[in-house]
Amino acid sequence: MTNKELEYHKAYLRMAVVWADLSKSKRNSVGALIVKDGMIISDGFNGTPTGFPNDCEDLDGSTHWYVLHAEANAILKCAKHGTACKGANLYLTLSPCKECSKLIIQSSIKRVIYMEQYRDLDGLKMLKSVGVEVIQLNDI
Numbered sequence: 001m002t003n004k005e006l007e008y009h010k011a012y013l014r015m016a017v018v019w020a021d022l023s024k025s026k027r028n029s030v031g032a033l034i035v036k037d038g039m040i041i042s043d044g045f046n047g048t049p050t051g052f053p054n055d056c057e058d059l060d061g062s063t064h065w066y067v068l069h070a071e072a073n074a075i076l077k078c079a080k081h082g083t084a085c086k087g088a089n090l091y092l093t094l095s096p097c098k099e100c101s102k103l104i105i106q107s108s109i110k111r112v113i114y115m116e117q118y119r120d121l122d123g124l125k126m127l128k129s130v131g132v133e134v135i136q137l138n139d140i
Helices: 003-020 070-080 098-106 122-129
Strands: 031-036 039-045 089-094 111-116 133-136
Touching: 003 031, 003 039, 003 070, 003 089, 003 111, 031 070, 039 070, 070 089, 070 098, 098 122, 122 133
Parallel strands: 089 111, 111 133
Antiparallel strands: 031 039, 031 089
């Protein structure tokens, strides 16, 4: 990776941090950006589907089952607008879970760059097993 590529990866991760701040989650705010050919094509943060109250947790602090993860929101936004993710980079503040890793693979995203590691590493293992490049950069 060149110094210029590293600079851009870090800049996009800083932008993902800003998107994470838009989440109403009290437990874990996560941000995502999808970048293709040097252009941001989508963004997302963890939250509820359109039309639902934007409370991510119940009164006991447990996450509602219907909350969408940041990467799922970003990928679905591309699908909604007919924008292909094929060959794109996905920038995340937290590495993806197993369910989101399936979406990443099916959308043909080629590289995932993330800051912090999610407690379950199976999502990362799945991505690596099919050739999706995975990079952790936590010093942005």
